[in-house]
Amino acid sequence: AQSVTQPDIHITVSEGASLELRCNYSYGATPYLFWYVQSPGQGLQLLLKYFSGDTLVQGIKGFEAEFKRSQSSFNLRKPSVHWSDAAEYFCAVVTGTASKLTFGTGTRLQVTL
Amino acid sequence: SQTIHQWPATLVQPVGSPLSLECTVEGTSNPNLYWYRQAAGRGLQLLFYSVGIGQISSEVPQNLSASRPQDRQFILSSKKLLLSDSGFYLCALGRPNSPLHFGNGTRLTVT
Numbered sequence: 001a002q003s004v005t006q007p008d009i010h011i012t013v014s015e016g017a018s019l020e021l022r023c024n025y026s027y028g029a030t031p032y033l034f035w036y037v038q039s040p041g042q043g044l045q046l047l048l049k050y051f052s053g054d055t056l057v058q059g060i061k062g063f064e065a066e067f068k069r070s071q072s073s074f075n076l077r078k079p080s081v082h083w084s085d086a087a088e089y090f091c092a093v094v095t096g097t098a099s100k101l102t103f104g105t106g107t108r109l110q111v112t113l
Numbered sequence: 114s115q116t117i118h119q120w121p122a123t124l125v126q127p128v129g130s131p132l133s134l135e136c137t138v139e140g141t142s143n144p145n146l147y148w149y150r151q152a153a154g155r156g157l158q159l160l161f162y163s164v165g166i167g168q169i170s171s172e173v174p175q176n177l178s179a180s181r182p183q184d185r186q187f188i189l190s191s192k193k194l195l196l197s198d199s200g201f202y203l204c205a206l207g208r209p210n211s212p213l214h215f216g217n218g219t220r221l222t223v224t
Contacts, residue, residue, distance in 0.1 A: 036215075042217060043215040043217045094210075098145050098162055099207045101159070
C-alpha cells in the first residue's frame with residue numbers, strides 16, 4: 001500500500017538558518033507529491049506540488065522540494081527560515097482513485113530567534 | 114475561486130450526543146469532497162470521500178457517517194459521540210490530478 005514517512009517529528013532551527021524536512025514515499029508508479037503547511041488551529045495550505053517534469057519544484061513562501069526517484073524522497077527545503085515559518089508541515093501523495101491523499105504524520109517546525 | 118466553508122469552528126459535545134458538521138463549497142461544480150480527521154499528535158486520516166451526490170466511500174470503520182445531499186454540500190454525522198471522536202475535522206475538495214484544497218476545520222471536543 002502507498003505510504004508516506006516523515007521521520008522527523010519535531011525540528012528546531014534558528015531564524016536565518018537553512019531548513020530541510022524529510023519525506024519518503026512508497027508508491028509503485030510515478031507519484032503525485034505535495035507539501036502542505038498548517039498553522040495552529042488552521043486548515044492546510046498547499047506549499048508546492050510535483051506531478052511530472054522538472055524534479056526541483058518551487059513553491060510559495062520561498063520553499064522548494066526535490067523529487068528523487070532513486071531515493072523515493074521528496075524533501076522540502078528553504079535557504080533561510082523566518083520566524084513566521086514555525087508551523088507543522090505535511091508531505092502527501094495521491095493514492096488510488098478519486099485523488100485521495102495519504103499524508104505523513106507531519107513535522108513540527110520551531111524557529112528560535 | 115474555490116471556497117470551502119466549514120462550521121462551526123469549534124464544538125464541545127458530551128459523550129453520547131449526536132453530531133452534524135457541515136461543509137459547503139463555492140466556485141466549483143461536481144468536485145470530489147473529503148472528510149479528514151486530525152487527532153492530537155497524529156497525522157491526517159481520511160474518513161470519507163465523495164465523487165458525487167449520494168456517493169460516499171468510507172475509508173475506516175468508525176462511529177461516524179457522511180452524506181452528500183447536494184453537489185456542494187458534504188455532511189459528517191454521528192448518532193452518539195465517543196470520547197475518541199475528539200479531533201480536528203477538515204473538509205477538502207479536489208479534482209483529478211490537482212491538489213486538495215482544505216477548509217479551516219472544526220475542532221471537536223467530546224467531554
